[in-house]
Amino acid sequence: MNLSKKTAIVTGASSGIGKAFSQALVGKDVTVYGLARRMNKLQELKTELGERFIPVQMDITDFAAIEGWIDRTFNDNHLPDILINNAGLSTFGKVDELSVSEFHTMVKTNVNGVFYITRKVVPYMKNNPEVCHIINISSIAGLVGNPQLSGYNTTKFAVRGFSEALFKELRYDGIKVSCMYPGSIATEFFDTANAGGTHPNMMMPGDVASTLIHLLETPDNFLIDEVTMRPLNPKSPNDK
Ligand SMILES: NC(=O)c1ccc[n+]([C@@H]2O[C@H](COP(=O)([O-])OP(=O)(O)OC[C@H]3O[C@@H](n4cnc5c(N)ncnc54)[C@H](OP(=O)(O)O)[C@@H]3O)[C@@H](O)[C@H]2O)c1
Numbered sequence: 001m002n003l004s005k006k007t008a009i010v011t012g013a014s015s016g017i018g019k020a021f022s023q024a025l026v027g028k029d030v031t032v033y034g035l036a037r038r039m040n041k042l043q044e045l046k047t048e049l050g051e052r053f054i055p056v057q058m059d060i061t062d063f064a065a066i067e068g069w070i071d072r073t074f075n076d077n078h079l080p081d082i083l084i085n086n087a088g089l090s091t092f093g094k095v096d097e098l099s100v101s102e103f104h105t106m107v108k109t110n111v112n113g114v115f116y117i118t119r120k121v122v123p124y125m126k127n128n129p130e131v132c133h134i135i136n137i138s139s140i141a142g143l144v145g146n147p148q149l150s151g152y153n154t155t156k157f158a159v160r161g162f163s164e165a166l167f168k169e170l171r172y173d174g175i176k177v178s179c180m181y182p183g184s185i186a187t188e189f190f191d192t193a194n195a196g197g198t199h200p201n202m203m204m205p206g207d208v209a210s211t212l213i214h215l216l217e218t219p220d221n222f223l224i225d226e227v228t229m230r231p232l233n234p235k236s237p238n239d240k
Contacts, residue, residue, distance in 0.1 A: 001131060001216055003028040007080050010034050011060055011117060012087030014041035016187030017137070020205035021084055024213050026052045033073070035060065036087065060087050060113030070120040079128040082216065083121045085114045085159075086137045090152040090193040103151045110155035114162060126173050131220040133176040135212060136163045140183045140230065152193075167225050176223040178215050182208055183230040199236035203229060 008025050012018035013034025019041075022032045026049045034042055035058040042055030058065060074080055088110045091102040114136060125132040141149055142156030163179035170177055184190075185208055186198035208229060215224050 001081070001133060001218070001220065003030050003213075003216060006030045006082060007078070008032045008082035008084065009080055009117070009121065010084045010086060011058075011113070012036055013045065013055075014038045016189060017182075017185060017205045017208045018084070018086040019045060020209035021086060021212055022053060023049065024206075024209040025082075026050075028213065030082070060117060061108040063112075063116045066116050067120055070117075070124070074121075074124045076127060079124050080121055081125075081128065081130060081132050083118065083125075083132075083134045084137070084212070085118065085134065087113060088137065088155075090141075090149070090189065090195070092148045092152070092193050092195045094148055095150045098151050103154075106151045106155050110152075111158045111162075114159060118162075118166070122170065122175070125170075125175050128174075131174045131176065133178070133216055133223075134166065134170075135178045135180060135215060136166075138163070138179050138181050140181055140228070142179075143181055143228070164225075167223075171223075176218075178224055179226050180208070180212070180215075181226065181228045184234060199238070201231055201233045201235060201237060203231050 008030050010018050010021050010032055013022045014036035022034050022045060025032050031052050033054045033056050035056045036042055037059050039057040046053050046055050090106060136159050138159040139156045141153050142160040145153045160179060163177055167177035184202045186202040186204055190196060190198050211227060211229060218224060
């Protein structure tokens with residue numbers, strides 16, 4: 001896809017890799033609708049990026065709000081080309097210590113939210129005569145289970161299955177579907193997950209953003225359906 005003048009929706013644009021995706025896309029002359037709950041963070045990004053970044057306060061677990069916003073925003077003369085399903089979170093913890101509410105929050109955000117917005121965007125993409133692209137952000141935790149990650153693993157394995165089904169379903173409609181499986185990236189994710197801080201051996205948000213741009217810029221006749229990214233050395237420099 002030639003990205004110039006395209007229109008993208010990025011969920012979770014207020015921090016971390018969603019912010020880096022928005023910066024990289026605007027740098028490629030894409031108009032980005034950046035969705036998240038923290039409007040102040042989105043406004044700061046708008047100040048940095050200018051008119052090509054459009055902040056949208058949205059809780060992606062709220063289907064009615066998503067439905068209303070998509071139908072108010074898009075029409076036959078203004079169609080989305082790109083959807084980046086990035087918003088997500090984790091709570092680390094042993095299965096007998098993870099609360100029901102923490103588990104539900106992960107499922108509602110990482111799984112239901114991805115379905116809700118995809119469900120509403122796909123009909124507009126089907127009307128788009130240009131090739132479109134949906135990129136879902138799973139995780140290494142969508143490929144490999146690990147202790148204290150049972151809830152998060154559940155949701156990211158789900159994103160993998162959703163992505164593969166969608167890829168096979170939508171290819172004949174001219175819609176590419178890719179799934180990214182990054183390892184640890186230095187973002188706020190580790191604070192939200194109560195999983196300790198970040199360290200300098202982790203990947204940086206810009207590393208993941210440049211890979212995302214590479215996926216989007218593939219010629220229209222093929223796609224890269226899955227990408228795994230890992231830090232070369234996953235251990236903190238402080239670990240022996
Ligand atoms: N960091 C890693 O090591 C890593 C590795 C692999 C995959 N991932 C995945 O990458 C994605 C982005 O994470 P990140 O590392 O960039 O973490 P982050 O900095 O914590 O960003 C998470 C984003 O998701 C948004 N979000 C969370 N719940 C939301 C909701 N209900 N509605 C709308 N937006 C919501 C947050 O915005 P608000 O709080 O403003 O709503 C924020 O913008 C997640 O799906 C995560 O699972 C992260």
